[in-house]
Amino acid sequence: MEKIKEYVAKQQQEVCAFLYDLNSLTAHVQTLLNPLPESVQFYYAIKANSDEQVLRALLPYVYGFEVASMGEIEKVRAISETVxxxxxxxxxxxxxxxxxxxxxxxxxxxxxxxxxxxxxxxxxxxxxxxxxxxxxxxxxxxxxxxxxxxxxxxxxxxxxxxxxxxxxxxxxxxxxxxxxxxxxxxxxxxxxxxxxxxxxxxxxxxxxxxxxxxxxxxxxxxxxxxxxxxxxxxxxxxxxxxxxxxxxxxxxxxxxxxxxxxGRFVSAYCGVYLAQVTDIKSNHGENFAVLRGGNHHFRLPSSWQHNHPFLVLERDDWPYPFAKPTVKNAPITLCGELCTPKDVLAKGVTVERLSAGDIIVFEKAGAYGWHISHHDFLSHPHPQRVYL
Known part of the structure; x- marks a missing residue:
């Protein structure tokens, strides 16, 4: 969480980013490989996360890479001619x-x-x-x-x-x-x-x-x-x-x-998706937090139709002359910025406190997040993607 706080503190605009911890990734894959029998050839399925930095981090450890397209073949060969x-x-x-x-x-x-x-x-x-x-x-x-x-x-x-x-x-x-x-x-x-x-x-x-x-x-x-x-x-x-x-x-x-x-079991844990709360409001008796982001960046929750696990990083700064919308000890739906009611990342989840300006930290976002999403729908800016 300290690395996340350091990143957030440096941002001048609304926060929207994937952060990937490559040290965590390599430590995790070693814990998976060490107890495996010698006859097992362990491939990383790159469809889960095919970023060059992720592939390079895993290259010294895995037996090989599993791919499903010409583009994925080219991504692997860009980091190794022989793996x-x-x-x-x-x-x-x-x-x-x-x-x-x-x-x-x-x-x-x-x-x-x-x-x-x-x-x-x-x-x-x-x-x-x-x-x-x-x-x-x-x-x-x-x-x-x-x-x-x-x-x-x-x-x-x-x-x-x-x-x-x-x-x-x-x-x-x-x-x-x-x-x-x-x-x-x-x-x-x-x-x-x-x-x-x-x-x-x-x-x-x-x-x-x-x-x-x-x-x-x-x-x-x-x-x-x-x-x-x-x-x-x-x-x-x-x-x-x-x-x-x-x-x-x-x-x-x-x-x-x-x-x-x-794939998922290797890379899911190394990434988080940060999305800032841009608005909080109530409609027909239900609370909604609108995020800078959504399923055009992180489609996994709506694809699997689950409430994705998250933490709230509270931010006290509010340099405006109008009140900061806040909910306390109440259920709320976390939705994205898209013009569709399907843009939901968690529905009816109870929060102790959530205010406009806070950061939602979606955990286990290192696999099937950015890489399965429709990035350019509505042409919102892409999230930053940071490799620690």
Missing amino acids: PIAFGGPGKTLTELKAALKHNVTLYHLESQLQMQRLNWLAQEQGKTIEVLLRVNPSFELPDATLQMAGKATQFGIEQSELEEILGELGSYPNLRVVGFHFHCISNNLREKTQIKAIEKYITTALQWQQQYNLELSTVNVGGGIGVTYQEEQRPFDWGSYCEQLSTLLKRFPMLNIAMEC
Whole structure:
């Protein structure tokens, strides 16, 4: 909080900013990596936060970076020509696949037969053999999670029945070497036992296919999907227990590399979003605080439809001849400056005291905040983005 206060004290206009603590980020990622089994290849999924400063901070620690577009490939290659890249995403175009080959992408997560055909054709033209994982949309039941990305009708992966047909015809893809499978099926999961059960099912399914289709199986990508608690009543994911259970599980499968691609769980904690209260008013018996900012900068709360956790940084200075609007010990809705009622970051939350001029400090804003937001809607100024 002291760093935040120092930043706020220097501002001459209404405060609106993301602050990222890179020392906190690197300390956090080391606590994640240290207890992991040696066979785990830990990728950072840069969709959560792809800022160059964040990528450079993580580069010495992670095994590689998981990307989902040509632009993300270029961002990674801008900081390293050699770090492993895993290329996912359901919409890989021919242009993107050409760029991936140019930039020496290490591993491709192919999500359809057409993606396989495109990449095989390009690899033939260049005389290359490319290592790939096939992304699975499984038929088996999956544990519950906030987001389920497979095991049902979604745009992700190859349906299991179609995949099994493809596995019987891999000779049709002489320039692709299928070395494993990609199972990113659940997201924002907060239960480590659920994660372990899913991983066990992924591995045993992959090994069944290896035996049935005589595959050269070396890697199973178990996705990311580990959640962050945004509400006090939620139980956080127990990373220590998870690593212990994972170590026990993987002792049964010493021949496999396990790829893991975490994004939110890595970068969420390193960032805060600051938004100054520009007005406080009441409408139809409810209190509203209007902020300099909103979901055009920080879309996560409205996207997930939750009350995002926050602190209030009170500011006593008020050099004006008119009264300072204030609410005390009352519920209030924190909304942004956009011309839409959907621009809400927390609804009906009780505050001890909140006044115009105070700063709302939204916590856990280092992932899926700025990077999923519609920045130029209404053409408000962008927030400052500061790396400590």
